[in-house]
Structures are given as structure tokens and as C-alpha cells.
Amino acid sequence: MTGAGVDALLGQALKHLDESRTDAAADLARKALEQDRTSVGAWRILALAAETSGDLAGALSAYEGALALDPGDGALLKGLARIALDLGMAPVADAFSRRALAGNPDDAEAVCLLSRALAGQGQGDGAVEVLSTHLTQRPESPEAWNALGVLVADRGDLASAQTFFDEALRLAPSLTPARFNAANLLMTQGETGRALAALEQIPQTGLSPRDRATLVFSRACAHLRLGDLSQGWRDYAIRNDPGFPGSAEFDIPGRRWRPGEALKGSDLLLVGEQGLGDEVMFAGLIPELLDGPQAPASLALAVEPRLVSLFQRSFPGVPVTSHATQETGGRKVRRLSTASDEGGRTGAWAPMADLLPDLRPSISAFPDRDRFLEADPGQVRTWRDWLATEAPGLRVGLLWKSGLMSGSRNNAFAPFEAWAPVLGSPGVTFVNLQYGDCTGEIAFARDALGVKIRTPVGLDLKQDLEGVSALSSALDLVIGVSNASFNLAAACGTPAWLVTAPDAWTTLGAATYPWYPRVRMFASRTFGDWEVVLQSVADALGARVAG
Numbered sequence: 001m002t003g004a005g006v007d008a009l010l011g012q013a014l015k016h017l018d019e020s021r022t023d024a025a026a027d028l029a030r031k032a033l034e035q036d037r038t039s040v041g042a043w044r045i046l047a048l049a050a051e052t053s054g055d056l057a058g059a060l061s062a063y064e065g066a067l068a069l070d071p072g073d074g075a076l077l078k079g080l081a082r083i084a085l086d087l088g089m090a091p092v093a094d095a096f097s098r099r100a101l102a103g104n105p106d107d108a109e110a111v112c113l114l115s116r117a118l119a120g121q122g123q124g125d126g127a128v129e130v131l132s133t134h135l136t137q138r139p140e141s142p143e144a145w146n147a148l149g150v151l152v153a154d155r156g157d158l159a160s161a162q163t164f165f166d167e168a169l170r171l172a173p174s175l176t177p178a179r180f181n182a183a184n185l186l187m188t189q190g191e192t193g194r195a196l197a198a199l200e201q202i203p204q205t206g207l208s209p210r211d212r213a214t215l216v217f218s219r220a221c222a223h224l225r226l227g228d229l230s231q232g233w234r235d236y237a238i239r240n241d242p243g244f245p246g247s248a249e250f251d252i253p254g255r256r257w258r259p260g261e262a263l264k265g266s267d268l269l270l271v272g273e274q275g276l277g278d279e280v281m282f283a284g285l286i287p288e289l290l291d292g293p294q295a296p297a298s299l300a301l302a303v304e305p306r307l308v309s310l311f312q313r314s315f316p317g318v319p320v321t322s323h324a325t326q327e328t329g330g331r332k333v334r335r336l337s338t339a340s341d342e343g344g345r346t347g348a349w350a351p352m353a354d355l356l357p358d359l360r361p362s363i364s365a366f367p368d369r370d371r372f373l374e375a376d377p378g379q380v381r382t383w384r385d386w387l388a389t390e391a392p393g394l395r396v397g398l399l400w401k402s403g404l405m406s407g408s409r410n411n412a413f414a415p416f417e418a419w420a421p422v423l424g425s426p427g428v429t430f431v432n433l434q435y436g437d438c439t440g441e442i443a444f445a446r447d448a449l450g451v452k453i454r455t456p457v458g459l460d461l462k463q464d465l466e467g468v469s470a471l472s473s474a475l476d477l478v479i480g481v482s483n484a485s486f487n488l489a490a491a492c493g494t495p496a497w498l499v500t501a502p503d504a505w506t507t508l509g510a511a512t513y514p515w516y517p518r519v520r521m522f523a524s525r526t527f528g529d530w531e532v533v534l535q536s537v538a539d540a541l542g543a544r545v546a547g
Contacts, residue, residue, distance in 0.1 A: 005035065006032045006035055006039055009031055009035075009042075010028070010029070010032055010039070010042060012028050013025045013026075013032070013042075013045045017045060017048060017049060017052075020052070020209075022050075022052050022053040023049075025045055025048075025049045026045075026049040026053075028045075029042045029043075029045040029046040030042075033046070040066050040073070043062050043063075043065040043066035044066050044076065046065075047059050047062035047063040047065075047066060047076075048079070050062055051082070052208050052209060052210075053209060053242070053243075054210065054242045054243050054331070055331075056083055056086055056087055057328070057331070059079070059083050060080070060083050060087075063076055064080070067080065072103055074103050074104055074107060077099050077103075078097065078100050078107075078113060080092075081096035081097040081113040081114075081117065082113065084117075085113065085116055085117065086245070088120075090116075090117045090118075090119075090121045091117070093113060093117040094114065094117035094118065094121065096113075097110050097113040098114060100113075101114065106134075108134065108138065108141045108144050111131065111141075111144060112147040115127040115128075115130045115131050115147055115148075115151065119151060119154075124154075124155060128151055131144050131147055131148045135148070140171060142168040142169070142171040142175050143168070143175070145164045145165070145168035145171065145178075146164070146165060146168040146175065146177050146181060148164045149161040149164035149165040149168065149178070149181060149182075149185075150181055152164065153185060156528070161185055162182070162185060165178050165181055165182040169182065176202060176211065177211075179198065179201075179202050180202060180211075180214070180215060180218070182198065183196075183218070184218055186198060187221070187222060187503045188501075188503050188527055189502070189503075189527045190502030190503060190524075190526050190527065192226055192503065196222035196223065196226065199215065199219045199222060200219065202215060204216075208243070209241070210245060213241045213245075213247075214244065214245065216238040217235070217236070217238050217239060217244060219235050220234075220235030220236040220238065220505075221503070221505040222505075223235060224236065224505040225503060225504070225508070226509050227508055227509025228509075229361060229362055229363070232505075233259075233356050233357040233360075234357070236353070236356070237259075237354075239274070239353070240273070242331075246332070247332070248273070248333065248334045249332065249333045249334070250333075250335075250349075250351065251333050251334070251335045252302075252335065252336060252349045253336070253349075254348060254349050255347075255349070256348065256349060256350065257348035257349065257350040257354065259354055259355075260357075260358070261348075263295070263296050264293070264295065264296065264297075265297050266296040266348055267296065267297055267298045267347030267348065268289070268296040268298070268299050268300070268348055268349070268350065269299075269300045269347060269348070269349040269350075270285075270286070270289070270299065270301050270349075270350060270352055270355075271302045271323060271334070271349055271350065272301075272302060272303040272304055272307070272323060272351075272352055273351040273353060274353075276306070276484040276487075277482065277483055277484040277487045278352075278353070279307065279352065280307070280373070280484065280487040280491050281491075281506070282356075283303075283372065283373070283491065284366075284367075284372055284491070284515055284516075285352065285355050285356075285359050286299075286301070286315055286318075286372065287369075287372050288359055288367070289355075290315065290318070292359075294358070294359070298347070299318055300320070300321070301315070301320045301321070302320075302321050302322065302323045302336055303322060303323065304322065305322040305324075305337065306463060307322075308320050308321070308322050310373060310374075310375075310465060310469055311373075313374050313376065314372065314374045321336060321337060322337040322338070323335065323336055323337060324337045360514075363509075363510050366514040366515070366517070367517075368517050370493045370518060371491060371492050372491055373469065373488070373491040373492045374492070375466070375470040375472070375473040375492050376470050379466065379467060379471075383456070383470055383473075383474035384474040386457070387474055387475070390429075391429035391431060392429055393428055393429050394427055394429070394476050394477065394541075394544065395431060395474075395475050395476045395477075396428050396429070396430050396431065396476065396477045396478070397433040397471070397477070397478040397479070397494075398419075398431065398433060398434065398453065398480060399433050399434050399478070399479070399481055399483055399485055399486050400413065400416055400434060400481060401416075401436070401481065402481065412481075412501040412503075412504070413481055413501075414499065414530035414533070414534060415530070416441045416444060417444070418534055420449055421535050421537075421538035422479065422534055422537050422541060423445055423451045423453075424451065424538070425538055425541045425542055426542075426545065428545060429454060430445075430451065430452075430453045431453070431454045431456065431471070431475060432453050432454065432455045432461070433461060433468065433471070433472065433478065433486075433489070434461065434480075435461040435483075435485060436462065442455070456471055461485065465488060468485050468488055468489075469489075472485070472488060472489035472492055472494045473489075473493070473494055475489075475494060476495070477494070477496070477497065477544070478495070478496040478497070479496070479497045479499070479537060479541070480496075480497075480498070480499065481498070481500070482498060490515075490516035490519050491516065493518070496519045497519070497520045497521075497522060497537060498513060498519050498520070498521050498522065499522050499533060499534070500522070500523045500524070501523075501524055501527070502523065502526060504523070507521065507523065520540075522534075522536055522540075
């Protein structure tokens with residue numbers, strides 16, 4: 001094919017790319033490469049099509065192919081930096097963004113990519129400095145103002161973040177990332193209604209699949225936080241869209257069940273999804289699938305391996321296997337761990353939360369019950385014996401952070417120092433239920449507050465979920481944030497108090513916590529008012545001891 005023929009193919013491919021027809025664009029780019037392997041334009045289109053569709057491995061390969069032909073191309077270097085960030089390879093993104101800046105020091109996108117790469121390596125001050133230096137020289141850069149707003153918001157400085165987003169939107173009123181971030185900032189501050197109105201004004205036309213999925217998910221959280229479960233669950237389906245960051249693809253034998261289909265009479269495999277806490281929370285649907293009016297003819301479960309024995313005890317007679325998630329080319333794929341046993345199954349399967357629109361269409365559809373998981377009775381007795389000798393007074397399990405504490409997630413949890421009023425409650429023995437490295441917090445409680453937090457002997461709080469469930473069941477009370485262990489305690493029926501941020505969608509706009517009706521909520525009304533919230537917890541704990 002002549003050069004003109006290759007150019008014609010690339011012209012058509014670009015048109016498809018502009019119309020978000022990424023598969024067609026990629027096919028034409030491959031045809032061009034069959035004729036001319038040295039076509040940088042064909043490699044570039046193939047890379048952009050793969051990146052847009054979420055095929056990070058394909059995008060990485062195509063960008064590398066193009067860069068080998070044109071090592072100094074800034075757009076290719078920035079593309080590789082973006083892919084590296086999506087793959088969690090911050091040092092690699094750092095190197096590529098610096099190479100792009102070497103060719104064009106004023107490139108705002110490259111500056112923003114470098115700042116993200118630095119932040120991803122724990123160099124937050126350096127990230128801020130890179131953006132600040134750029135803005136000193138180029139104050140008309142809305143992308144840099146927006147990136148600076150994201151950085152300072154993640155560090156808890158919401159007032160400055162608001163100022164920076166406002167400046168970005170003053171310079172570029174239609175800048176979608178800044179509009180999106182400003183709306184999410186409203187959500188963080190507890191102004192969910194205003195946040196939703198702002199999100200709904202952002203057009204989806206022209207957005208990449210990733211940006212569209214992120215927008216729809218934020219909208220879902222806002223609807224759910226306001227108690228609009230009907231629209232909220234519809235938008236929440238985007239969590240498993242290939243474009244949504246961090247989503248998993250399900251490779252499960254059989255036919256996928258779709259919301260709205262009949263459950264009664266079906267053979268259903270329910271598959272755990274998202275994080276461990278989500279699996280436990282969504283498992284509250286299982287009792288109705290066994291005894292409710294829509295009960296399928298047969299039910300099987302595939303859950304996180306650490307939950308298998310707990311679910312087998314809690315739902316006797318239900319086959320329980322485990323799932324496993326592998327990452328291939330930047331994409332998570334969830335499969336059954338016992339694929340050979342299920343390879344011939346012909347029934348339907350569904351991610352757990354796909355049943356929410358049918359079984360939880362409103363707050364009134366959440367059942368009023370004490371528990372749905374059963375801890376090992378023998379282990380419960382063992383932990384009660386341990387508590388009897390180690391923990392005088394009211395025995396309270398304590399949880400204060402998530403396993404993932406980075407970026408904006410930090411804003412959802414109070415700093416450990418803010419727990420001082422709770423920890424100072426007389427007549428209480430605190431027992432550590434927090435998984436992960438807690439040595440610093442436990443030392444602070446001991447040295448600064450004079451409070452000894454008991455650590456359960458011989459219990460791996462992250463891996464041994466049977467032991468965590470049993471210890472929780474032996475305690476008088478659990479106080480903490482909504483992480484995996486808190487969900488286990490609440491699901492086992494332990495009295496539990498939840499400390500939550502103002503934008504937590506799981507509250508569903510209800511006065512009580514719908515997922516676990518016996519849980520008492522202590523929700524902050526505005527961002528950062530942890531002192532008020534935790535003093536309320538301390539007052540309630542004092543009343544509990546006195547009572």
C-alpha cells in the first residue's frame with residue numbers, strides 16, 4: 001500500500017477515535033501497521049485507542065512502539081507517563097514526565113503528571129513545589145490550578161483546594177476535571193445536594209470511558225447518600241464497568257444474571273466483589289435468598305478465601321467456594337479458585353451488589369435483624385476467657401483506619417490523636433482490632449495518654465478472620481470506622497458504634513445504619529469536625545459505663 005493509502009487509513013482511524021469508536025480506530029491502525037511498521041501515527045492511534053478503552057497493557061505496548069521510532073516526542077512520553085500512573089508505577093511516570101519536560105519546560109500536562117508521580121512516591125511537598133513553580137511562571141494554566149487543588153484537598157486543606165478549583169474554572173469554565181473535583185469537594189464537606197446538582201451539569205459527551213465511569217460513580221454515591229436508592233443503584237452499576245478505575249472483570253462460568261430477571265427458580269452463584277468489607281456488608285442479602293419469596297432454586301457462594309469457613313458455618317447447606325483476583329496487563333480479573341469444579345456449570349452468576357436494586361429498592365426493604373454471620377462458638381469462649389483475665393470493666397474493641405490510607409481517603413478518617421477523649425473514658429478496657437501496623441498509635445496511647453490498648457495474643461488481625469469474628473463476638477462493644485473488621489463485628493451481632501464522615505454513601509440518607517440496624521452512628525456534619533464527633537462518642541461511652 002502506498003503512503004497515501006496508509007494516510008487514508010489513519011485519517012479514518014482518527015475520525016473513529018474522535019467519535020469514541022475505539023475498536024474501529026484500533027482496527028484501522030493495525031491495518032496501517034501491516035503496511036508500514038514505521039508509521040508513528042499508526043502506533044499513536046493504536047495507543048490512544050487502547051488507553052481510552054482501558055487496555056493499559058495494549059496502550060503501553062503501542063506507546064513503546066511509537067517511542068522507539070520517535071524517542072523525543074513529548075505526546076508519547078506523556079502518554080507513557082499516564083499509563084505508568086494508572087499501573088501504579090510512579091517512579092516510571094516520574095522519568096517519562098521529566099523527559100517530556102526536558103523538551104518543553106512549559107508543558108502544563110507534563111508538569112501535572114510529574115506532580116502526580118511525586119505524590120505517588122510520597123513526595124507531597126515536592127509535588128506542590130513543582131506545580132507552584134509552574135504557576136508562578138504560567139499563572140494562566142487552569143490544568144495546573146486544578147492539579148494543585150487535588151493535591152491540597154488530599155492533604156486536608158479544603159479551603160485552599162476550593163480557591164484553586166475556583167481559579168481553574170475562572171480560567172476555563174468548561175474544564176471538566178475541575179468541575180468534577182469541585183463537585184466532589186462539596187460532597188466531602190457534606191453538601192451532597194449541591195454536589196449532585198454540579199455533577200449532573202457535567203456533560204458526558206466527549207469524556208473518555210474512564211472519566212465517564214468516574215463521574216457516574218460519584219453521582220451514584222451522591223444519590224445514595226441522599227436516600228435516592230432507585231437512581232443510586234442504577235448509577236452504582238458503573239463500579240464494574242471496564243472504564244472504572246480499579247474495577248475487576250469477572251471470568252465466571254455460566255450466564256451472568258441481570259437485575260430485573262427472576263430469581264425464583266434459578267440456580268444462582270453469588271460472587272463477592274470489591275473489598276473485603278463490601279463482601280461482608282453485601283452478604284446481608286443472603287438470608288433472603290435462602291428463605292425469602294424470591295429465593296432461587298439453588299444458591300452457591302464464592303467469597304474471599306479468608307471468609308469461606310465463616311460463611312460455611314453461617315449458611316449451612318450452601319456450597320461455598322473462594323474466588324481469586326489476578327492482575328493482567330493492568331486489568332483485574334476475578335475467577336473462581338476452584339474453576340475445575342465449576343467449569344461445567346450452566347446456572348447464572350452475579351456479583352453480590354447486582355441484587356441490590358431488586359432486594360433493597362428502598363430503606364424499608366432492609367430487614368431488622370441482629371446478625372447474619374455466626375462466629376465459631378469455641379473460639380468465642382476462648383476469647384471470653386482471655387478477656388476475663390486481661391480486660392477489666394467494659395471491654396471495647398477499637399478500629400480507627402482503613403487498610404488503604406492514601407490521598408483523599410485520609411479525609412474520611414480522624415487522626416488517631418483525635419480519639420483521645422474516647423480513650424480517656426474511665427471503666428473501659430480497649431482491645432485492638434485494627435489490622436496493619438499500629439505500633440505508633442498504640443505507643444501514643446500508652447505514652448501520651450496513659451492508656452494501655454490490649455493486643456490479642458497470637459491473633460493475626462488481617463488474615464485470621466475467624467479469630468477476628470470470634471474476638472469481636474466476645475467483646476461488649478466495638479467502636480470504629482467502616483473497615484472490614486467493623487463489618488465483621490456488626491454482621492456477627494456485636495453491639496457496634498460507627499464513626500463516619502459526612503459524605504459516606506453507605507448511610508443511604510437514613511437515621512440508622514441500614515446494613516446493620518443495631519449499629520449506632522456517630523456521623524460528622526462537616527468535614528474535619530472529628531473533635532465534636534469523638535467527644536459525642538466519649539460522652540455516650542461514659543453513659544454506657546455508668547449504666
